[in-house]
Amino acid sequence: MRHLTKILMVLLLAFCLILTACGQSQKTSSHENQVQNQTVQVKGNKEESFDLSNIPAFSGKPYVVIHNNVPDFPDKDKTKKSFERYSELDSLGRCGPAYANIGKDLMPTKKRGAIGSVKPSGWHLAKYDNVDGKYLYNRCHLIGYQLTAENANPKNLITGTRYLNVEGMLPFENMVADYIKETNHHVLYRVTPIFSGNDLVARGVQMEAWSVEDKGAGIKFNVFVYNNQPGITIDYKTGNSKKQ
């Protein structure tokens, strides 16, 4: 009888441990900023992992500094030769990193064309009164038009909130564009959309930049910009949304 009780105790303890683990797993997966590693492939670079669990939950500021604002570019790319590379879409139709060494020669010489033909992963038309311009989602350039003159390139457009586009990404694009126009220098620039699991809408984008000729004295940053919209809840798996 004592032996049977001992076996029952062990089984009960094991059952409790399984329950606890499941509960933890469910809690984690439903958390707004899901704890999950995403592996992103940067063409021509080493494979790197982006851990969303290191990013604090969105708290009303459009971006957070990561890695002490130090970007990670390979030495071989630190040249005065312009280039631009866009990743192939993955099996879910999602964009990968967009990477360029931006010089004046890549910048636009005419006004931007139409981009409405592109439907990025998770794309929805959603209108809200509390969103600037009403539309929740923009076709959001990874590398902004003012930098590399890319129009309707599906490898460079993601479903991004108005807030991500205007409050989050645009100030960084402006800073880089005006620096290049003024100095005629090059800036290594990479924007990596960060998806959690099989989500169709990115949680945010990692933006990195480094000015080449002055070795980062002019431009140097590494930030995560949130794909959030104050007052709106987004289901990142599908792109569905609702007012809070």
Add this chain to the structure above:
Amino acid sequence: MIIMTVVDDHGGLCFNQRRQSQDRKLRQRMLEIAGTKGIWMDAYSASMFTEAADRIHVDDDFLNQAGQGDFCFVEDKAVLPYADRIEKIILFRWNRAYPSDMYFDITLESPWRLQESHDFSGFSHDTITEEVYAK
């Protein structure tokens, strides 16, 4: 002293210990305003003014060194501690939004009054606004 500084749409000065932006026509305009008196600034700012080094007074403690009527170009310093000694503020605006983690720290409300304002074209900026504030 007379403070010269330049801010973005959110009153920002710097991001990651770097100026938000620069423009050669703005530098020409500052030199034109200061004339033969020249401009006080720190070594970081002076590295941009290579074409007029003879009119640039470089001192990392320039806000303490500058006297009455001296022009001081401030890019990355707090000026509020010197508010009592500031006679005039010449504020330039980029009319662009940039990231920022350091801001101009004087609120341009009473006793500061806007005396004049005008726009001019920059080299890499469509429109730069010049505003002059006095007490």
